[in-house]
Amino acid sequence: MTVLSPRPDLWTLDPDYVHLNHGSFGAVPRRTQELLALLRAEAEANPMRWFRSVPERLTASRLELAAFLQTDPAGFALVPNASAGVTAALSTIPIPAGSKLVLTNHAYGAVRYAAERFAKANRAEIVVVDVPLEADDDAVVAAVEAVLDERTAALIVDQISSATAMVFPIRRLAALCRSLGIASIVDGAHAPALLDAPAEDGADFWTGNFHKWPAAPRATAGLVVAEQWRTATLPLIVSWSEYDERLPERFDQQGTADYASWIAAPESLRVLADLEWPRRRSELSTLVDEGARILAKSLGTSVAEVAHPAATMRLVELPFPGERSPDAGEAFKEKVSRELKAEITLTGFDTRVFIRLSAHAYNSLHDYQRLAEWLPPML
Ligand SMILES: Cc1ncc(COP(=O)(O)O)c(C=O)c1O
Structure with missing residues (x-):
């Protein structure tokens, strides 16, 4: 071949x-850049007309992005980046005083900062599990399992770590959390296009970037929310969609913003298909x-x-x-x-x-x- x-x-x-x-x-x-430029020109030719067209175009884009992830579109929302996805998840789950937020020593720095902010605000504790660089899946699961207990509010774990470029056994970790009644938040920033169906491993929350490996315009990411959390999960910016009962649509409106990237993102998926x-x-x-x-x-x-x-x-x-x-x-x-x-x-x-x-x-x-x-x- x-x-x-x-x-x-x-x-x-x-x-x-x-x-x-x-x-x-x-x-x-180049192709996606060209589409992005056309969309922005259209917006500037008639901003009123453009903003009237945005909801329908966002819906079409979301459906394509959800299909690429092979995930249920009803649980898939657009967010600007994985940092926003993790922050939205942390602001949804209950974090009782005295509880623990568990991360590993592979966690992305800004994600750890997010966990620290929520731990401080809720008088919870951060626990960092040491996972050796050479650990295989069994060793990863054993190291995490050893620290999870009835005080753990959530496990926040990479699907593919940034500093160590390592794939974590998310399906097993999510199942473990579920069996213990612990919320799982998966940082899949690098996962779209590197793993097939990355959001389908059974986590409560999964977030991943389209602006990394799928080469979408920047500030395009997804948040996938398990059914039981969908009503409670709110976007970080309060806007007109506040009382929309549908999770994806709730995240579509984040005030006046440049939605062209989200609308153009599927073009990059078509480039990947051609490649x-x-x-x-x-x-x-x-x-x-x-x-x-x-x-x-x-x-x-x-x-x-x-x-x-x-x-x-x-x-x-x-x-x-x-x-x-x-x-x-x-x-x-x-x-x-x-x-x-x-x-x-x-x-x-x-x-x-x-x-x-x-x-x-x-x-x-x-x-x-x-x-x-x-x-x-x-x-
Ligand atoms: C593992 C991991 N998590 C989170 C992020 C943050 O992504 P973003 O900057 O798009 O929010 C990155 C970015 O490189 C990352 O590698």
Whole structure:
């Protein structure tokens, strides 16, 4: 079988740079950008007419996005990002004084801050479960199970972690929570397009970004709510839909906002379909594996042994010993961008520092080879 060709031509990324960090902010294909521009032009030609048309267009978009996730559209709402999804979930569940909110040490920093805010406001406690980088599914479930008890209000857990690009056994964790009467909130920020039917693992709340791997316009994310919570779940901004009994429609109105991104988002799903996703995704796994091996070899380090890595991300260890400050990390990324014309991200876990490599349809092996050739002399 022939290997699919890289398609940088479908994006507008600056060809002078290698773009190896799709995972942080995504990148929007040309076709979707063009549609977005048309929609915004239409809005500016007649704002009154545009806003009258928004509800119907949002409904159509939501139905396509829900179908992509293979989830029940009645439990699917649009939110601007995974941070908003997690915040909405935390503002819905009861968090009694003295209860516990459980996270793992892989949790995304801003999600942990959200849990901290709600814990403080409710005089609850944050418990962080240590899950080793190399833990397999059984070890993850055992580590989480060991801390869940009758005081636990919720488990907040990544489906695919950011710093460690690891896939968590959500179906098992959600079932465990359900059996103990504990609410489960799944941070699936990276899951759409990397996992099939990611919202169907039985969590009480699931949120995920369309602006990452599905390459939708930014500020497009979903919140999937289990049936028993749908009436209680409210959007973070109080607007005209406050008393709408339907969950999705309640989230459609967030005051005067730019809804063009949400309306244009399905175009990116059509781009993925044209790219032969998920066959493409499986080839990108092979590509990022190979790219990570090449980079690790050039650095004299190794690729992190994550038991269940995300399809299109890998961690390559940096040779720096000990802890590096966030400021040093930012300065390093800036230097790599300026001097090597390569966009990368760094992540940290315990005292280890990694380059987290991504692969999307615009990448080719040459991108990783170029980084591998140029980075070692700079260190
Ligand atoms: C695991 C995880 N959770 C949450 C987020 C936050 O996503 P957003 O910035 O879209 O709210 C990210 C972003 O990278 C993430 O990787």
